[in-house]
Amino acid sequence: MDLQNSASRLHLLLFFPVAGVLWIVAYVVYQQWCHPLAKYPGPFLAKFTNLYAAHHAWKGDLHLDMWRMHLKYGDKVRYAPNRLLFNTSAALKDIYSNNKNVKKSEVYNAMVHRAPNTLTQRDKKLHARNRRLISQGFSESSMRVYEKPMAAQIDIFCRCLMENEEEPINGISYPLEGGWSPPRDMAKWCERLAFDLMFDIVFNDEYEMVGKPNYRRVLDAISTSAVRVGVLVQAPELKESRRLNKWLFPKQIAARTEFISFVNKMLQSKGSKSEAEANPDRRNVFTILTNAKDPETGESLRASEIGAESTTLIIAGSDTTSTALSAFFFYISRNSHVYDKVAKEVREHFTNAEEIHNRPKVNQCLYLRACIDEAMRMSPSVGSALYREVENGGAFIDGDHIPAGYDVGTGIYSIHHNPEYFPYPFKYHPERWIVGPDASTKDSVERAQSAYTTFSLGPRGCIGKGLAMMEMMSVLATVLYKFDFKIPEGQLGRVGEGNIAAEFGRHRDDELQLKDQVTAAKFGPVLQFRPRIIES
């Protein structure tokens, strides 16, 4: 009897490990040889687990790793068990343009707080309704209303750049010298400016991040909390366990709580429909959303939706814009021939700084526009892939039939550095966007445009593209008009650069290094400014 008992205990003891091993073998065989995406090459671990991508999201080099994997495996890469990356302009159109049989991937659920918003809504009908309502905040007449507050914020930025506030960088303070401002970490300054601009435009309210240090912690909180979101987007299964979440992301969860409490306080103090109705002259996105009606159904947004959408706009609009501004400063300050050319264009085009806020006039600065586009190509604000899930019936992507239920995407950094579309992809060369004898041919410009996707495209492309371009053109034209700038001597001047000793992809000293966390964390460039003598 005893013998029988010990035998069945032994069987039981053996059952679980043996079953476990068999399950793993079956899983590996299935993923490697029988899975519908098995024929696509890719990093070995990525065939079996989302944690491969999550690890790179944690490191902040997801955009670089996607690019590296295309170098190694070609234009079609299996980057997670159920996800494929494509690196061609044909795929870009097949995935993102209008009327495609795809919707936003389930990974977007990792970004949802309480209820989905325009950015995270997966349901096509609900999204279309929200987008119709929100786009009223970005119409031509709305944009005209934002010109004045924007000009005021840019003035504050220019004044503060020159103020004698010595701001420690890496713990060290640097004094004013020879008329030059103290060194300014432009990543920080552009973050503050972009936040102030968005806040004023969305809420007609000011937190004065540029001028005062009181609320700057909020910007750090947004950035810290984004690391967790970046990881969860790659491996949404990590969100399931609250305990694991708390263990993995204690700092990020604390930062998120801090940011949410800031937003809640701000929304409470902000207003309501009655404020919007009482103040029709000082329109802002919040008041426009409050009064917006869907032209198709006559519906309006609920108060909770207006709060959620406004907050999303601030995050979506400020972090991205600040990366683009920082990238512009980085590349311009390292390419003196471009600096000279763009400064000349701006300085000859305007007779005084006020004229810069005349939008049609600033839009005539074509070289400035090319410099911005090229900075956003080199260092896109959103660098990795924005996954779309193939819907019932499947979809053809770059000639391949992909069955329903799988995710497809194009890494923005990857395609922006594909030499097929951008010869010498790591060269900062604004002329690639301009047709002309000293620049590029019509064909090569069209080829570049076919693969340029900084703002994404199609029904889920950026709703704030017009506003972002208006902000960046005004800010950069004003700074170029009013100031000269230079890189400080020594190590400080190298903040933001790559390093030959760093991993492959981070080795170029003429490339701004970004940390991918859905959008991007950045440091530098550090610059010094001096008011220009303007001859009248």
Ligand code: HEM
């Ligand atoms: C340089 C600045 C900007 C860049 C590079 C940028 C980039 C992008 C990209 C790549 C997407 C697609 C996201 C996805 O597919 O998941 C997007 C969507 C979006 N962006 Fe922007 N953005 C910028 C500025 C702004 C601004 C200023 C606003 C608003 C004030 C804004 C609001 C949005 C919204 C609401 C969406 C979601 C659109 C939808 O799903 O229908 N963005 N943006």
